[in-house]
Amino acid sequence: MVVLSVPAEVTVILLDIEGTTTPIAFVKDILFPYIKENVKEYLQTHWEEEECQQDVNLLRKQAEEDAHLDGAVPIPAASGNGVDNSQQMIQAVVDNVYWQMSLDRKTTALKQLQGHMWRAAFTAGSMKAEFFEDVVPAIRKWREAGMKVYIYSSGSVEAQKLLFGHSTEGNILELFDGHFDTKIGHKVESESYRKIANSIGCSTNNILFLTDVTLEASAAEEADVHVAVVVRPGNAGLTDDEKTYYSLITSFSELYLPSSA
Numbered sequence: 001m002v003v004l005s006v007p008a009e010v011t012v013i014l015l016d017i018e019g020t021t022t023p024i025a026f027v028k029d030i031l032f033p034y035i036k037e038n039v040k041e042y043l044q045t046h047w048e049e050e051e052c053q054q055d056v057n058l059l060r061k062q063a064e065e066d067a068h069l070d071g072a073v074p075i076p077a078a079s080g081n082g083v084d085n086s087q088q089m090i091q092a093v094v095d096n097v098y099w100q101m102s103l104d105r106k107t108t109a110l111k112q113l114q115g116h117m118w119r120a121a122f123t124a125g126s127m128k129a130e131f132f133e134d135v136v137p138a139i140r141k142w143r144e145a146g147m148k149v150y151i152y153s154s155g156s157v158e159a160q161k162l163l164f165g166h167s168t169e170g171n172i173l174e175l176f177d178g179h180f181d182t183k184i185g186h187k188v189e190s191e192s193y194r195k196i197a198n199s200i201g202c203s204t205n206n207i208l209f210l211t212d213v214t215l216e217a218s219a220a221e222e223a224d225v226h227v228a229v230v231v232r233p234g235n236a237g238l239t240d241d242e243k244t245y246y247s248l249i250t251s252f253s254e255l256y257l258p259s260s261a
């Protein structure tokens with residue numbers, strides 16, 4: 001088995017979700033289709049609720065920022081009361097969500113709505129998150145060795161908690177010291193990793209970030225975070241240069257912690 005030695009200065013392991021702890025197929029074939037199939041009905045049912053209106057307002061602000069992009073879908077401001085106006089707005093939100101999802105955008109606005117929508121499915125038990133089989137045993141071992149373990153995903157913190165709270169392995173939220181999402185910054189921006197270190201109360205070089213996306217790995221590395229790129233079935237392929245440059249692991253069990261020897 002290939003072994004990757006974790007530098008002695010590392011005290012925190014920061015984990016991506018999609019393509020790292022969880023198969024991309026679970027996200028693309030289960031989580032995202034649920035949103036597309038249910039978004040219109042969800043908006044119709046919850047439209048008058050404050051949480052739903054906050055989600056719509058955030059999506060509208062995002063739509064304003066996106067106005068210059070090809071194919072962008074605007075969300076009009078409410079122009080009055082009435083069923084027709086609400087139905088038009090709901091359709092605009094639906095179209096905007098579909099457009100954003102067609103580009104796999106990671107905007108806070110889209111991720112916040114998705115998180116709220118998944119709540120019903122996870123809490124009713126009709127959806128259970130999946131992890132690669134090495135994930136939970138490895139995290140338990142890291143914790144026993146004194147590591148802190150955090151999640152950093154584009155999925156909202158609320159969605160992350162649903163995922164780890166309702167999985168095929170039960171509620172495993174206790175395994176994490178905390179969660180970060182795009183509210184701290186985007187995963188392809190190195191400043192986000194500095195802010196995460198600051199929030200945890202450590203130096204960036206105390207963190208090892210595991211992700212499947214080399215743009216994220218590169219941003220983290222620029223902030224002096226240690227990185228390993230996770231190669232899983234179904235993940236996007238890496239170029240030869242990326243394969244040579246990055247430390248690669250295909251299972252969390254390939255990480256060797258000197259402190260656990």
Ligand SMILES: CSCCC(=O)C(=O)COP(=O)(O)O
Binds near residue numbers: 114156159
């Ligand atoms: C609770 S995560 C749901 C998946 C998701 O929406 C997503 O965007 C995953 O992104 P990641 O940063 O984990 O690759």
Ligand SMILES: [Mg+2]
Binds near residue numbers: 016019020
């Ligand atoms: Mg990922």
